[in-house]
Amino acid sequence: MSSDNETRPAASADDRPGAIKAVPVRHPGRWVAIAIIAVLVAMLVHLLLTNKAFDWDFVFQAMNQQPVINGFLKGTLLVTVLSMVVGVVGGVILAVMRLSDNPILSGVAWVFTWFFRAIPRYILLFTMGTLGILFKDIGGLNIGVPFDWKIIEWLGLSGDWRFLNLDPNQIFTGMIAGVIGLGLSEAAYMAEIARAGILSVDKGQAEAAQALGMSSGKVMRRVVLPQAMRVIVPPTGNETIAMLKDTSLLLAVPVLGELFYQLQSIGSTYYKTFPIAVAATLYYLAATSVLMVGQYFLERHFGRGFGTQAPRAARPAGAGGA
Amino acid sequence: MTAAAAAEPAEPLAQPLVHAVNVTKSFHHNEVLKGIDLDVDRGQVVCLLGPSGSGKTTFLRCINQLETIDGGRIWVDGDLMGYVDRDGKLYRLKNKEIAAQRREIGMVFQRFNLFPHKTAIENVAEAPIQVRGESRKPARARAQELLDRVGLGDRCTSYPAQLSGGQQQRVAIARALAMQPKLMLFDEPTSALDPELVGEVLAVMRELAEDGMTMIVVTHEMEFAREVADTVVFMDGGVVVESGPPRDVLGNPQHQRTKTFLTRLRSAHEHP
Numbered sequence: 089m090s091s092d093n094e095t096r097p098a099a100s101a102d103d104r105p106g107a108i109k110a111v112p113v114r115h116p117g118r119w120v121a122i123a124i125i126a127v128l129v130a131m132l133v134h135l136l137l138t139n140k141a142f143d144w145d146f147v148f149q150a151m152n153q154q155p156v157i158n159g160f161l162k163g164t165l166l167v168t169v170l171s172m173v174v175g176v177v178g179g180v181i182l183a184v185m186r187l188s189d190n191p192i193l194s195g196v197a198w199v200f201t202w203f204f205r206a207i208p209r210y211i212l213l214f215t216m217g218t219l220g221i222l223f224k225d226i227g228g229l230n231i232g233v234p235f236d237w238k239i240i241e242w243l244g245l246s247g248d249w250r251f252l253n254l255d256p257n258q259i260f261t262g263m264i265a266g267v268i269g270l271g272l273s274e275a276a277y278m279a280e281i282a283r284a285g286i287l288s289v290d291k292g293q294a295e296a297a298q299a300l301g302m303s304s305g306k307v308m309r310r311v312v313l314p315q316a317m318r319v320i321v322p323p324t325g326n327e328t329i330a331m332l333k334d335t336s337l338l339l340a341v342p343v344l345g346e347l348f349y350q351l352q353s354i355g356s357t358y359y360k361t362f363p364i365a366v367a368a369t370l371y372y373l374a375a376t377s378v379l380m381v382g383q384y385f386l387e388r389h390f391g392r393g394f395g396t397q398a399p400r401a402a403r404p405a406g407a408g409g410a
Numbered sequence: 411m412t413a414a415a416a417a418e419p420a421e422p423l424a425q426p427l428v429h430a431v432n433v434t435k436s437f438h439h440n441e442v443l444k445g446i447d448l449d450v451d452r453g454q455v456v457c458l459l460g461p462s463g464s465g466k467t468t469f470l471r472c473i474n475q476l477e478t479i480d481g482g483r484i485w486v487d488g489d490l491m492g493y494v495d496r497d498g499k500l501y502r503l504k505n506k507e508i509a510a511q512r513r514e515i516g517m518v519f520q521r522f523n524l525f526p527h528k529t530a531i532e533n534v535a536e537a538p539i540q541v542r543g544e545s546r547k548p549a550r551a552r553a554q555e556l557l558d559r560v561g562l563g564d565r566c567t568s569y570p571a572q573l574s575g576g577q578q579q580r581v582a583i584a585r586a587l588a589m590q591p592k593l594m595l596f597d598e599p600t601s602a603l604d605p606e607l608v609g610e611v612l613a614v615m616r617e618l619a620e621d622g623m624t625m626i627v628v629t630h631e632m633e634f635a636r637e638v639a640d641t642v643v644f645m646d647g648g649v650v651v652e653s654g655p656p657r658d659v660l661g662n663p664q665h666q667r668t669k670t671f672l673t674r675l676r677s678a679h680e681h682p
Contacts, residue, residue, distance in 0.1 A: 290523075292519060292521055292523040293523060293525065295476055295519070295523065296517075296519060296523035296524075296525070296582075297525075298476065298509070298512060299474055299476065299512055299515070299516075299517035299519075299586075300512070300513070300536070300537035300541060300585070300586070300589060301509050301510065301512045301513030301537065301541045301589060302509060302537065302540060302541055303505065303506055303509050304505055304509075306540055306541070310536065310540055311525055314527050315525075315526065315527055318527075390527075392527060392569070393526045393527045393528065393529075393569035393570065393571055394526060394527075394571060
């Protein structure tokens with residue numbers, strides 16, 4: 089360092105180089121790209137505004153029909169939320185089972201994942217809608233001790249050991265069947281996502297929690313899972329968006345109060361199919377955009393303490409949320 | 411417990427806080443601990459020294475059962491760790507009971523292992539709230555006191571990622587102290603730190619020792635061992651080579667392995 093200073097030519101303060109004002113690198117390619125894209129966008133706008141086949145009035149009218157709005161709110165949004173709740177809760181439970189020391193639990197989780205990942209959702213939903221046949225001739229879905237009549241006969245008693253009787257016509261039809269089917273299928277995928285998240289947490293975290301005397305359940309709930317969420321949330325956002333779109337498969341159950349079915353029935357009444365497709369697209373675009381905003385906030389919440397930004401450092405003591 | 415103690419002659423009545431006898435541990439047929447004996451009296455500071463791979467960290471982890479031992483016995487404050495002895499037959503404790511035993515023992519890790527999604531004060535208050543069921547307010551007040559004590563009272567709301575390594579390790583010490591342990595285990599607490607941050611952590615540990623905390627410290631900090639330890643234990647190849655007051659073991663080592671290790675450590679310190 090000192091030798092550097094010595095060899096540098098002695099110069100007055102005015103000669104020392106100051107702020108850099110250089111000519112930036114030109115990017116002619118960008119201007120070409122802008123020109124091409126501008127033309128393409130103009131073509132698209134031209135198409136959207138002038139082509140009569142869009143029939144925008146009809147599109148918005150169709151979107152405004154009460155059955156369609158109901159189909160969107162219940163068939164699309166509500167079913168997405170319920171299926172994802174079943175899927176996420178089920179998936180986390182399956183992942184914890186899969187990673188447990190208990191070989192039975194881990195095996196069961198594996199079989200569940202294998203089975204429900206193997207079935208296409210459309211076929212699963214179709215099957216859910218037909219399962220009622222299993223219980224048609226035996227007076228409904230009875231839950232109780234298996235082979236109870238045989239055991240009772242063997243013990244010389246009478247009566248039955250069935251505690252809960254469910255009506256298959258309520259469970260294996262409509263939205264309930266749809267939510268169960270989509271939820272179980274989702275749980276299988278979420279199980280893998282949650283497992284990856286749990287495995288991504290450093291082993292030292294669980295050890296530190298154990299060393300403080302936490303039970304294994306607490307270690308998982310308080311320390312491992314909150315950190316795993318950081319890894320789990322982004323793919324779960326993907327899954328939610330996919331689920332939103334998969335609600336259109338509810339038709340297989342069948343669920344008639346579903347968005348696209350309702351739109352299609354309007355379309356077939358008025359012999360207009362293309363505007364119906366546009367209307368459905370607009371609904372799904374809107375819903376997906378809202379979900380992406382939600383995902384942003386979830387990621388920010390579970391990313392706290394990671395990364396370099398310090399949004400909460402300035403908070404007063406005691407205000408830090410758990 | 412009293413019946414178990416009576417049935418076990420190796421367990422004297424006026425016991426040391428930590429009483430380890432013939433502890434062995436293997437990983438995949440590789441015997442890491444080959445019969446370790448160690449007694450630590452209340453209020454004593456014991457430093458475990460030795461080359462890497464000598465088994466010191468493993469032994470420390472065995473004391474609070476992050477590793478299960480294959481042979482021997484470890485008692486902490488009269489409690490047999492990990493097992494209960496009924497008429498000479500050992501029964502493995504349930505996870506819940508092992509967790510209860512760990513509450514009495516604080517541990518500080520080489521890599522801090524603070525919970526990154528919680529602020530400093532949340533890290534410290536977590537175990538009292540979640541494990542001992544204390545209510546939020548007193549637990550946080552105590553956490554604040556402990557952070558003051560390690561000199562970080564003003565960094566309560568910082569996340570671990572916003573703290574330096576030395577600060578993180580001091581929070582980790584406060585977190586362990588929050589459970590009011592009888593015994594503190596330190597696993598190379600300064601090895602992951604930049605040299606200029608080592609001092610602040612050692613200062614906190616020194617104060618802790620002066621306050622009468624029983625401590626077992628795995629370390630390479632010779633000066634700390636010399637000044638703070640009551641006993642220095644030199645381990646190599648899974649056995650205790652020699653142990654005694656620091657002035658004997660460090661000043662006048664009897665075994666060739668100890669001498670070689672100390673010479674190597676000194677030259678490493680002089681020419682880092």
